[in-house]
Amino acid sequence: MAHTLTTCTFCGVGCGIYLETSGNRIVGAYPSVSHPANSGRICLRGWHVYEVSDSPDRLKSPLIKKNGNFEEVSWDEAFGYTVRRLQEVRDRHGRDSIAFLNSPRCSNEESYLLQKFARTVIGTNNVHHGTGVYSNNSINVLMDMIGVPASTNSISELRDSEVIVVDGVDLGHRMPTLAGTVIRARLNGARLIVVGTRRHRVAENADLFIQIKPDTEAMLYGAMAKVIVDRGLTNLAFIRNHCTNYESLQNELRFYDLLSAAEVCGVAPEMIERAALTYAAGRSAAILYSTSMEERTKESIRAVVNLALLTGNLGKKSSGIFALTEQNNLQGVCDMGMLPDRLPGYSPVGDQQAHARLEALWDTVLSTRPGVGARTVFSGTPDSVKAIWLGRYDPINTAFRDVASSLRHFEFIVVQHLFLTESAQFADVILPTTAFGEEQVTFTSTERRIQLAEKVVDPPHGLAPAWEQIAEVARLFGKDWKYRRSADVMDEICEAVPGYGGARYENLEREYGRQWPCTKDRPLGTSYLFADNGTRFKFAPVTKPEPRPASKDFPLTLVFGHSLYYWNLNVLIRNSETLRREYRALWLDYPEGFVEINSDDARQFGIRDGQKIQLTAATGAAAVTARVTSDVMAGTVFIPYFMHEVERQVRGAHTNGNLVAGRIDKGTA
Secondary structure (H helix, E strand, C coil): CEEEEEECCCECCCCEEEEEEECCEEEEEEECCCCCCCCCCCCHHHHHHHHHHHCCCCCCCCEEEECCEEEECCHHHHHHHHHHHHHHHHHHHCHHHEEEEECCCCCHHHHHHHHHHHHHHHCCCCEEEHHHHCCCCCHHHHHHHCCCCCCCCCHHHHHHCCEEEEECCCHHHHCHHHHHHHHHHHHCCCEEEEEECECCHHHHCCCEEEECCCCCHHHHHHHHHHHHHHCCCCCHHHHHHHEECHHHHHHHHCCCCHHHHHHHHCCCHHHHHHHHHHHHHCCCEEEEEECCCCCCCHHHHHHHHHHHHHCCCCCCCCCEEEEECCECCHHHHHHCCCECCECCCCCECCCHHHHHHHHHHHCCCCCCCCCCCHHHHCCCCCCCCCEEEEECCCHHHCCCCCHHHHHCCCCEEEEEECCCCCCHHHCCEEEECCCCCCCCEEEECCCCEEEEECCCCCCHHHCCCHHHHHHHHHHHCCCCCCCCCHHHHHHHHHHHCHHHCCCCHHHHCCECEEECCCECCECCCCCCCCCCCCCCEECCCCCCCCCCCCCCCCCEEEEEEECCCHHHHCHHHHCCHHHHHHHCHHHHHCCCCCEEEEHHHHHHHCCCCCCEEEEEECCEEEEEEEEEECCECCCEEEEECCCHHHHHHHHCCCCCCCEEEEEEEECCC
């Protein structure tokens, strides 16, 4: 057997793994002992990620829908049909009538070429990574406050952190090897603070678990900041030398009160005070939060960054802000420019200097009109987007509501994917792609680590990587980009994305990739940011949130879009025999799905686990199955995002916000 070091492509941790091959088949995987992100450990998904390539349901040939049914066609016919239809839509409705959406699972190379195709061939900035439809991305907040839209420090540094705050993310389910790193740091002496509405494995290992009411994070962190300022625990030297707008924050904190904040959050004031004192006392304190939560608000992210600035926890090891990207290449697709309002490298659309640089590189004139994102695309009017390109993206099985009805109204849909997903059923043409281990491309993990995913076997049926397909469609449009291999694409990325200037393949092949900024004059990369700190950071005062008034008729808070069970319906999980068995265990008990209810609430309402109940809000009602668990907070009912019909019925015409007041009516069956 052959053994090849590569990077796992399942979540944002970016673990180093070895793939075992026999002939032209991947037969096993095991962890790299020395990789800094996982140090010899991988999760269940990493052990079995290779099984996807052997799925019998993989697409083998391009498909075109003819008379309502898909028919296998040649690649020439599929590409020719794609070009002709895109030209027709553009000529009839204009260049901004087409949108390009891809998945955070797409490689850097295919993401870069997809946005380049949109901007240089079609002439639109309508590009977006698919995760944008169900998350409040933190890019703009981080850019405004610290100037970098990414995690500031490295995963390996957490082992030496004195304080670790885990905010609103179940690491054990969603980024398991990172959860192990955090728990081992706790066992080695770090103080662990967990904040969230759910109890989970990492929370059970915490020194302090602050179980708050939904959507009260901004109030909690504002109160913690108030304690830190009032107790004189701020790092005034850091603030004076590196921060602006501190006076505005001080003025806003005057309106925060520990007792009222505790009441709003549903926790004891002593817990908030203890959390503030513990965080401020740490010489190296790190905050981990997820960028992929629908209930995450921009105000809560601003409040988190304020805490790091108040205590000077930037620019040093084992501290900082970890903006966790749970999908394996969410960081990379954003770096590559799959954003409607930002170009590769995060310069705003319309920035003259960035436009001049890219126009010279791409030999074209770029549109200065910002594009529209995925949420707008799927809720657009008949006068907006008419055609979409979906790159490895299945929006029906994300948290976005009622995508299926939107897909019916597009004039033309292109899908690149391994499988005939629910969303692909609506496509006009499907271009099957390669799987993990069948192409050499790069991904960028949650710690900014750019890594090679190696090709260890040849793809079946003569399939070509997605980046090659995009380049071929561009060639048929008259743009011959002349890429011979994926390394050529990365060479161009090094010119287009300033932080990737030294990330050529020959550099990435050494050790375990490089963390950006990885520039020509700094080819070894950067393990933690702001070490040679000349950066000026900016406080962002958060207005004290107004508490929601209690409702007599609807005493419970219904929380929509909870993504804990993301993996249940993930297309890769469903096409791995082992992972499908493991991750669908809950469906054996709840074959029709479920909503989660706190054990105390269940006793109060006389509800048994597995019982049918009625959820009622002012906007609608739905019959569901109850899953009784102590993991959720009393007074809340979690409606997982995959319960689309339940959400539609409860919301009615209401489409804004992630929380709705509701009640339970027992016994509909």
